[in-house]
Amino acid sequence: MARIDLDHIRHAYGAKPTRESDYALKEVHHSWNDGGAYALLGPSGCGKTTLLNIISGLLHPSEGRILFNGKDVTNLSTQERNIAQVFQFPVIYDTMTVYDNLAFPLRNRHVPEAEVNRRVNEILDMTGLSDMARRRARGLTADQKQKISLGRGLVRNDVNAILFDEPLTVIDPHMKWVLRSQLKRLHRQFGFTMVYVTHDQTEALTFADKVVVMYDGQIVQIGTPAELFERPSHTFVGYFIGSPGMNFMEARVDGTSATVGSQSIALAYAPAVGGAQKIELGIRPEFVRLQREGLPVRIGKVEDIGRQRIVRAEFEGKPLAVVVPEGMDIPADPRVQFDTSAINIYADSWRVGSEG
């Protein structure tokens, strides 16, 4: 178990990066605390897997250093770093039995056979594969195979960190919940440092203490699920987290009030927008109230998603999503009110705090 520091890591897949856009990872400077459970969240192609492979040593970064507990491991091999990694698609050794598959990483490290037996049985119990331990691994279903892959990652208990690269993609939804909670339990029990890559926000938010959101090769926000929800530091985070995503409207800011179109909206603070090119007002659909007084909107369509409804409205000619709780009527002459404390102001896509 270790604290992992990424010291100004940059990576380009091409040989000679010249422009900023040549880099798959723009610049990552971040520390993963010992024993933390992190989720690495972002859309496909944002550099999540690249970052993970750099931590595990499968990739050598173009620039920067990686430190485990303060020791530079940048030039160490994957094996020397002692890291476990689980991949998106199941990797199993076809010709071995389920038991031998799980024992493989231990036997390669010359762990005594009695110890191998004890740990493998533990993992077999945990994954519910005990009754097929002696079966050949081929011919199992995709989720059984992925459980073996997961098991091989968990069977070593002296690893510095366990990295998961979208490991539950091939597992069906019901099983996902079970496996995820087992992972959480293991994390509490053994305190591994865990990094979990996913593009599924539910998975990220339920698994991790801290969520790291990546976008276009850089980390845009690191925070608890609540922070990401209430105070997204980048418009991408607001849009990516939450369903539907945050509403963004171009606005003008003057002291503690913002103007969208011809309507003025009061703010809780005076944002320090400086000389930004583009200023946006962001508010989550959950914090917009649809009622008889307030700012006028036109209602487009209403989506019923069960416990609540999503109203797609138009405010000053711009789309605005509003979440309306079940059982509440939608007024004939609809108006909205924004929850002042939930309004965030973005200057050139980044959230700005108050002046001074």
Next chain:
Amino acid sequence: MQKTWNNKAWFLVLPVLLLVAFSAVIPLMTVVNYSVQDTFGNNEFFWNGTDWFTEILHSDRFWDALVRNLSFSVIILAIEIPLGIVIALNMPKKGVGVSVCLVLMALPLLIPWNVVGTIWQVFGRVDIGLLGHTLEALGINYNYTQDPFAAWITVIVMDVWHWTSLVVLLCYAGLVSIPDAYYQAAKIDGASRWSVFRYIQLPKMKRVLLIAVLLRFMDSFMIYTEPFVVTGGGPGNSTTFLSIDLVKMAVGQFDLGPAAAMSIIYFLIILLLSWVFYTVMTQSDAEA
């Protein structure tokens, strides 16, 4: 459910049936016809029963050729399969090297059998051949026209040179189909180079290896052109394989009856051995 009979459908199968009949069944039946009759010319045939078969099966000449042929197949399989695997493992997986290697590997396969034979016939000659002359100059006694051992070495080296590429290409196709994640996982699991080969690469190559073994076995068991061109079956009978023997009998001596009987036995051996190979290898596949 009521079955509908539609006899017109048979017309759709007819072209294939005719084609197979003329290309395979009728020639085969002609051979069967010859194998049970005797003739003294004038187009007069006499029923002979299974005499030719008995004669062939009791002739030393046939058994010698069979043993020679089996030894040849076993030797070239023992060389070409491991060699092919080793070369395939060391071929580059990406970059310009890939096309260069693939073209180089495909070259021997593009050369016609008799040309391969001629190349080696000249190459190995003691008087003018590069190989033969060099070996002679080094004081090594190498003369494939007189020494059976040298003749065997020549025929085997020639076959390895000609056909290892096929094994390489098949194995390479199997290797490049392995996703990167397998190698990455093996690194994470701390697997040695040997383990990667044993548990990842070999299992993934198994199917193509089955095909390679089958093709190389059948081909080498039917080998004719190359030894015919290089050694003509000699010195003595030392490189007279089954097909060469068969041609000697049918064309050289015009013993159509025994030659036909031998053809059928030959055919059945290949059929049987191929079936055994296939069953053994697919069985082990199913168990795994």
